[in-house]
Each structure stands twice: as structure tokens, then as C-alpha cells.
Amino acid sequence: MVTLVLPRLISFEGMSRRAxxxxxxxxxxxxxxxxxxxxxxxxxxxxxxxxxxxxxxxxIGDIRLPSGEVVGYAEFVAPAMLAAAAMTGALSxxxxxxxxxxxxxxxxxxxxxxxxxxxxxxxxxxAWAMVRGLIYSVAFVVIMVLLDLTTAAxxxxxxxxxxxxxxxxxxxGMAVSTIIRSWQDFDLIAAGQFALFLFSGTFVPPTGYPxxxxxxxxxxxxxxxxxxxxxxxxxxxxWLQALDVAYLxxxxxxxxxxxxxxxxxxxxx
Amino acid sequence: MEPxxxxxxxxxxxxxxxxxxxxxxxxxxxxxxxxxxxxxxxxRGEAFGFLGPNGAGKSSTMRxxxxxxxxxxxxxxxxxxxxxxxGPRIRARLGVCPQLDNLDIxxxxxxxxxxxxxxxxxxxxxxxxxxxxxLEFVQLAERADSKVEPLSGGMKRRLTIARAMxxxxxxxxxxxxxxxxxxxxxHLVWERLFRLKQQxxxxxxxxxxxxxxxxxxxxxxxxxxxxxxxxxxPRELIERYSTREVVELRFxxxxxxxxxxxxDGIGERLxxxxxxxxxxxxxxxEATAEVHRRSLSPASVLARRSSLExxxxxxxxxxxxx
Numbered sequence: 001m002v003t004l005v006l007p008r009l010i011s012f013e014g015m016s017r018r019a020x021x022x023x024x025x026x027x028x029x030x031x032x033x034x035x036x037x038x039x040x041x042x043x044x045x046x047x048x049x050x051x052x053x054x055x056x057x058x059x060i061g062d063i064r065l066p067s068g069e070v071v072g073y074a075e076f077v078a079p080a081m082l083a084a085a086a087m088t089g090a091l092s093x094x095x096x097x098x099x100x101x102x103x104x105x106x107x108x109x110x111x112x113x114x115x116x117x118x119x120x121x122x123x124x125x126x127a128w129a130m131v132r133g134l135i136y137s138v139a140f141v142v143i144m145v146l147l148d149l150t151t152a153a154x155x156x157x158x159x160x161x162x163x164x165x166x167x168x169x170x171x172x173g174m175a176v177s178t179i180i181r182s183w184q185d186f187d188l189i190a191a192g193q194f195a196l197f198l199f200s201g202t203f204v205p206p207t208g209y210p211x212x213x214x215x216x217x218x219x220x221x222x223x224x225x226x227x228x229x230x231x232x233x234x235x236x237x238x239w240l241q242a243l244d245v246a247y248l249x250x251x252x253x254x255x256x257x258x259x260x261x262x263x264x265x266x267x268x269x
Numbered sequence: 270m271e272p273x274x275x276x277x278x279x280x281x282x283x284x285x286x287x288x289x290x291x292x293x294x295x296x297x298x299x300x301x302x303x304x305x306x307x308x309x310x311x312x313r314g315e316a317f318g319f320l321g322p323n324g325a326g327k328s329s330t331m332r333x334x335x336x337x338x339x340x341x342x343x344x345x346x347x348x349x350x351x352x353x354x355x356g357p358r359i360r361a362r363l364g365v366c367p368q369l370d371n372l373d374i375x376x377x378x379x380x381x382x383x384x385x386x387x388x389x390x391x392x393x394x395x396x397x398x399x400x401x402x403x404l405e406f407v408q409l410a411e412r413a414d415s416k417v418e419p420l421s422g423g424m425k426r427r428l429t430i431a432r433a434m435x436x437x438x439x440x441x442x443x444x445x446x447x448x449x450x451x452x453x454x455x456h457l458v459w460e461r462l463f464r465l466k467q468q469x470x471x472x473x474x475x476x477x478x479x480x481x482x483x484x485x486x487x488x489x490x491x492x493x494x495x496x497x498x499x500x501x502x503p504r505e506l507i508e509r510y511s512t513r514e515v516v517e518l519r520f521x522x523x524x525x526x527x528x529x530x531x532x533d534g535i536g537e538r539l540x541x542x543x544x545x546x547x548x549x550x551x552x553x554x555e556a557t558a559e560v561h562r563r564s565l566s567p568a569s570v571l572a573r574r575s576s577l578e579x580x581x582x583x584x585x586x587x588x589x590x591x
Contacts, residue, residue, distance in 0.1 A: 106371040113365035114388035115357035
């Protein structure tokens with residue numbers, strides 16, 4: 001029994017160790033230039049929060065949540081910005097950067113000559129995107145607490161949710177990156193990302209949309225993310241949030257499977 | 270560098286003597302057959318070369334041996350293991366120097382080695398120790414903290430070779446190790462590779478430089494169109510497929526072919542090129558004398574020893590492949 005099970009355990013353990021070595025490689029590239037990228041990624045949701053959440057919010061007044069609770073507009077927008085930031089952080093690492101590493105600087109070809117396998121590269125890159133996403137999230141929830149848009153306890157509960165969002169979008173981003181062929185295709189991704197950002201119940205509750213549009217919005221991954229974070233932020237969690245979590249977990253599993261398989265096919269021809 | 274700590278256990282199966290063992294190995298990409306049924310055996314400690322023009326299937330073979338490209342069919346065993354099943358375990362004991370440098374441009378020379386060591390699960394301190402030792406070995410210690418970009422082609426190649434050594438491999442695969450390097454850089458790379466060989470590391474390399482093959486390889490195969498067309502030591506191949514010497518004659522004429530008839534019967538074989546005629550002979554001086562005896566006066570005569578290049582061109586033809 002031991003001889004049957006043990007080798008598998010060891011190879012599984014090796015898997016996480018090898019994936020971690022890929023994450024570690026990214027950590028050692030962290031230099032001055034990269035901090036600029038990190039800061040700009042953090043600034044974006046903060047700017048939206050102040051310009052629209054606080055600024056435009058002053059003209060809008062209060063918003064009624066599906067749960068019936070009434071919150072200020074900034075309280076409504078802030079969790080959506082947090083969810084969107086988790087998406088953006090994960091996507092920028094797993095689309096643009098990942099694509100470049102895979103197809104142009106041939107980084108993964110070098111790594112695959114070692115015991116590291118394609119799925120382990122994918123997991124390592126995903127973990128890295130999570131590290132980056134978590135930095136944004138922590139900074140952002142601190143601001144939310146400081147502006148009294150949520151409580152410290154709720155802010156802590158939101159962090160694992162942003163991680164889950166990051167994993168789901170990161171896996172999706174990697175899968176998409178293995179499918180697209182050129183840098184031009186990133187314009188399409190950016191356009192799609194921006195459409196998601198604007199219409200996923202971020203600034204306007206989709207309850208105001210026509211039925212078909214509303215249905216369409218509610219099946220998008222960012223809507224499910226916003227729904228999850230907003231419920232946590234306003235303390236209105238219910239069964240619907242279990243659906244959000246299941247949805248994001250499924251997306252992560254699907255994305256990782258597709259990315260791992262396609263990487264194997266493209267890099268190990 | 271010390272010899273390898275992980276000496277393999279005594280022969281567990283008949284092919285353990287061969288670090289690489291292939292029978293009827295085939296690699297197809299769609300309709301295109303890159304490797305068309307080759308048999309290869311590489312013994313521990315030898316330097317083995319794959320020679321061939323571009324597109325002969327050398328790199329495809331190397332990628333299969335490196336366990337990053339699954340064979341389409343045939344038998345392939347590396348270090349007595351099956352690449353289809355034991356890829357990570359085999360790769361842990363191989364060093365790979367690819368044809369195109371794929372160094373990590375975001376890292377320094379030293380970080381390239383330490384980071385790579387981590388992919389093999391080597392501890393941080395040990396990684397750092399090996400990195401410094403290897404940078405010394407490839408004469409890059411002074412550039413340890415330099416990024417990759419400003420390094421010259423020869424330095425990058427040396428760094429890639431150092432990177433391939435970071436896991437103290439039993440076999441090092443080198444795909445065209447000196448292509449694109451200037452003569453000084455080539456000789457430095459050869460010298461380092463020769464030292465690795467002396468340390469008992471098995472070298473498997475591809476090249477289309479005949480001098481490289483003659484310098485480094487104990488044994489080699491010539492590949493053409495995905496098949497092996499000849500096999501042996503450089504000396505054996507020259508003896509088998511060429512003559513001891515070659516005389517190159519240049520005539521002041523537009524068409525060298527006119528002289529072919531007049532030279533008939535000198536040496537074993539004669540080849541007419543657009544700019545010269547080659548005579549494959551045992552004794553170059555004797556052949557030159559015979560040319561003059563026939564009152565032919567070539568503009569230039571060069572009698573030289575036959576080289577692997579003659580073998581290569583004889584076997585793979587003179588037509589341009591791509």
C-alpha cells in the first residue's frame with residue numbers, strides 16, 4: 001500500500017515545489033521598473049472610486065441593493081472596483097505578460113528543459129498573479145476602511161474573495177493567451193475587459209436593464225465577482241453568494257485545464 | 270567541478286550501458302516526417318555528434334532526447350527510462366543547451382543560474398555556490414551581475430552552457446553550440462566542452478560545422494532527410510567515404526567541365542564544381558604531377574588532406590537545402 005501511494009504523493013509534492021520555483025523566478029525579476037507597473041495597477045481602481053464613486057455619487061445619492069438594504073453610492077461602487085481590480089491584476093499578468101513569456105522571449109522553453117511541467121508553469125504563474133493581485137486588494141480595502149465604506153472585519157473577509165476572483169480570471173486569461181495568435185488580439189481582450197468593467201453591475205445595478213440584457217450581464221464572471229464582493233462588503237451575504245463561489249471555482253478549473261493542455265501541445269510538440 | 274554524485278545503479282536492464290538508446294525512432298509533424306526511423310546508441314562518457322544539413326532532423330531528434338517532444342513511434346530510452354512516462358525524472362539528469370539562446374532576459378547572469386537551479390529543486394545556498402563556480406568555469410565571473418542583453422553572443426552561449434550544467438547532469442545536449450559565434454568565441458566554447466568531456470560528462474551535440482565534429486566527437490552519425498546515412502568516428506568516416514587526400518584544381522575557363530575528360534583516371538573519383546574540379550586521391554603530390562604530365566595548367570592547385578566536410582558533402586549532396 002505504502003509503495004503504491006507514496007510515489008504519487010511525492011510526485012504531487014514535487015508539483016507544488018516546482019510550481020513555486022516558477023513563482024519564485026518572477027519574484028526575482030521584481031525591480032524598480034516593475035514597481036511602476038504595480039503602482040499604476042493600484043491607482044486605477046482608486047481613481048475610479050474617487051471620481052465616480054465619491055464624485056458622481058454625490059449627485060446620485062443612495063442605492064437600494066437586491067437585499068433591500070440602502071447604501072450610499074460610494075459604498076455601492078467601492079466593492080465593484082475591488083472586484084474589477086482583482087480581475088485586472090490577474091488578467092494583465094496572465095494575458096500580456098504570459099503571452100510574451102510563452103511566445104516571444106521563449107522563457108518557458110528553457111524552463112521545460114528542467115523537471116518543471118507545463119501545468120506547473122501555469123500554476124506558478126497563477127500564484128504569481130495572485131501575489132500581485134493581493135497587493136492591490138490589501139491596499140484597496142485599507143482605503144475602503146479608511147473612507148468608512150466598509151468595516152475592518154468585512155474587509156478581511158473580502159480578501160479571500162478577491163483571491164478567488166484572481167484565480168478564476170487568471171486561469172481564464174492563461175487559457176485565452178494560449179489561443180490567441182498575435183499582439184493585435186490583445187486589443188480585443190482589452191475591449192472585452194472594458195465592457196465587463198462598465199456593465200457588470202459595477203456602476204449601475206443591472207436590475208434596471210431589460211430582461212435579456214440583465215440575464216446576459218448576470219452570467220458574466222465579473223458580475224458574479226462583483227456580486228460576491230459587494231455582498232461581503234455590505235454584510236448582505238446569502239445563498240446567491242454560494243453560487244458566485246461555485247461559478248468562480250468552475251471557471252478556474254476550466255481555465256487551468258485548457259491552459260495546461262494547450263501549453264503542453266504548443267510547447268512540447 | 271566534482272564528478273556526479275548520482276552515479277546510476279548497476280545495470281538494471283540491458284540498455285543501461287547506453288545512456289541513450291533509440292530504435293526505429295520516428296517524429297512526424299502532420300504529413301511531414303522530420304525523423305524517419307533512426308537507431309542511435311550513446312555510451313556513457315562519449316561525445317556523440319549528429320551531423321547534417323538544415324532540416325535533416327537533428328533538432329527534432331535532440332528535442333525527443335530532451336524529453337520535450339514525444340516520439341511519434343519507435344523505441345527511445347534515456348538513462349534507462351522511458352521519456353513518455355518519466356520525463357521529469359530524466360530531465361532532472363540532463364543538461365540542455367538549445368540552438369537559440371533562451372536565457373531569462375529579466376535576470377542577471379548569476380540569477381539566470383540560481384533561478385534555473387531552483388527549477389531542479391536545488392537549495393538556495395547550493396544554487397548560489399554552483400552559480401559562482403560555473404560562472405568561473407565559463408569565464409563570466411566578472412559579468413555575474415550583468416543583465417543578459419549587453420552580453421556578447423559568445424558570452425550568452427557560455428552562460429547557456431553554464432546553465433545546462435547547474436544540475437550536474439550526466440548527459441549534456443548541445444544543439445549547434447557554436448553557430449553564429451566568432452572564431453575566438455568558438456574556440457573558447459570548444460575548450461570548455463572538451464573539459465566537460467574530460468570530467469566524464471557525456472556530450473551529445475548537433476552541428477553542421479565539420480571542424481567542430483572533428484574536434485569534439487568520438488563518434489557521430491550523418492543525418493539527411495530524417496535518416497542516418499553514415500555512422501562512425503570522424504576518422505572512420507573519412508576513410509570509408511572519402512580518399513586520404515583531395516586535390517582542388519581551378520582552371521581559367523568559364524566551364525570547368527571541359528577538363529573533366531582530360532583528368533579522367535586520376536584518383537578514385539572526380540567532382541566538377543562551378544569554380545573548380547576536385548580530385549579524390551590517395552597521394553596529392555602524385556596526382557598533381559600527373560595533372561602536369563597531361564600538360565594541363567590549372568591557375569591554382571591545392572593538395573590537402575581529406576576532411577569530414579568532404580564526407581559530408583559526398584553523403585548529403587551539394588544542393589542547397591533551404
